[in-house]
Amino acid sequence: xxxxxxxxxxxxxxxxxxxxxxxxxxxxxxxxxxxxxxxxxxxxxxxxxxxxxxxxxxxxxxxxxxxxxxxxxxxxxxxxxxxxxxxxxxxxxxxxxxxxxxxxxxxxxxxxxxxxxxxxxxxxxxxxxxxxxxxxxxxxxxxxxxxxxxxxxxxxxxxxxxxxxxxxxxxxxxxxxxxxxxxxxxxxxxxxxxxxxxxxxxxxxxxxxxxxxxxxxxxxxxxxxxxxxxxxxxxxxxxxxxxxxxxxxxxxxxxxxxxxxxxxxxxxxxxxxxxxxxxxxxxxxxxxxxxxxxxxxxxxxxxxx
Numbered sequence: 469x470x471x472x473x474x475x476x477x478x479x480x481x482x483x484x485x486x487x488x489x490x491x492x493x494x495x496x497x498x499x500x501x502x503x504x505x506x507x508x509x510x511x512x513x514x515x516x517x518x519x520x521x522x523x524x525x526x527x528x529x530x531x532x533x534x535x536x537x538x539x540x541x542x543x544x545x546x547x548x549x550x551x552x553x554x555x556x557x558x559x560x561x562x563x564x565x566x567x568x569x570x571x572x573x574x575x576x577x578x579x580x581x582x583x584x585x586x587x588x589x590x591x592x593x594x595x596x597x598x599x600x601x602x603x604x605x606x607x608x609x610x611x612x613x614x615x616x617x618x619x620x621x622x623x624x625x626x627x628x629x630x631x632x633x634x635x636x637x638x639x640x641x642x643x644x645x646x647x648x649x650x651x652x653x654x655x656x657x658x659x660x661x662x663x664x665x666x667x668x669x670x671x672x673x674x675x676x677x678x679x680x681x682x683x684x685x686x687x688x689x690x691x692x693x694x695x696x697x698x699x700x701x702x703x704x705x706x707x708x709x710x711x712x713x714x715x716x717x718x719x720x721x722x723x724x725x726x727x728x729x730x731x732x733x734x735x736x737x738x739x740x741x742x743x744x745x746x747x748x749x750x751x752x753x754x755x756x757x758x759x760x761x762x763x764x765x766x767x768x769x770x771x772x773x
Contacts, residue, residue: 470521470612471504472577472603474556475529501751503601510719512540515758519543521588523580525555546588550576566707582611597726639676665690703743712751717742
């Protein structure tokens with residue numbers, strides 16, 4: 469796992485404030501976060517053996533993050549401490565309907581370099597799966613992806629936050645997992661239906677990605693490979709906080725695929741983990757344990773969910 473680590477400063481509000489609007493009466497919570505860290509914790513709780521490669525600041529936020537990773541059994545040998553930049557911070561507004569908006573100060577994440585990846589080369593070469601996001605410099609993402617690809621390590625890239633990506637990076641990606649807005653930025657196609665998702669997936673496959681999974685919120689996830697196209701429905705739950713749903717989906721997906729699970733069932737496993745996560749508040753705090761996911765899936769099989 470290569471990616472970012474942040475501390476989330478969360479304010480629960482009746483609705484997302486409009487420009488210039490002040491909302492009183494919100495509830496404030498501090499929680500561990502960052503897309504990379506969230507995925508690492510989600511993967512560890514889903515049953516994966518996780519090594520995290522990241523950078524934090526020399527401050528109490530960074531110390532708390534490291535302690536949290538260790539509690540979840542994550543190998544932090546390659547989480548380095550930067551004495552020249554603070555740890556990353558994210559300010560998150562969570563509305564009563566579960567929707568959210570996020571602003572990030574990257575801090576030490578912005579100084580996470582290809583040299584840091586090179587120092588962790590042994591861990592990446594020996595991995596069963598590499599999962600990355602885009603909350604760190606693109607050159608660092610490219611370095612880690614290139615290293616994994618040369619060693620035959622499958623790469624899952626969650627292209628979040630949304631940005632354009634070069635073809636020479638996408639050609640090394642085994643599985644790309646954009647959401648609707650990220651997919652639109654990468655393809656120019658607005659993903660408003662299954663048919664639109666199919667067109668967008670075809671564009672990404674033509675650019676060199678081997679498998680595309682477009683997460684589409686309540687509609688589920690559109691899965692496309694060179695041989696198969698299908699929409700995989702998600703699970704209906706009452707959402708409380710959607711902050712880390714994408715991270716949990718990706719972390720659980722990586723674990724299932726690393727265990728050798730067939731793609732369709734791996735997506736279903738990831739859907740279940742994500743569904744459980746949105747019923748709880750916070751990012752890492754919402755990631756379910758493996759036993760919870762397995763119990764949830766047994767319940768759906770028996771018609772209880």
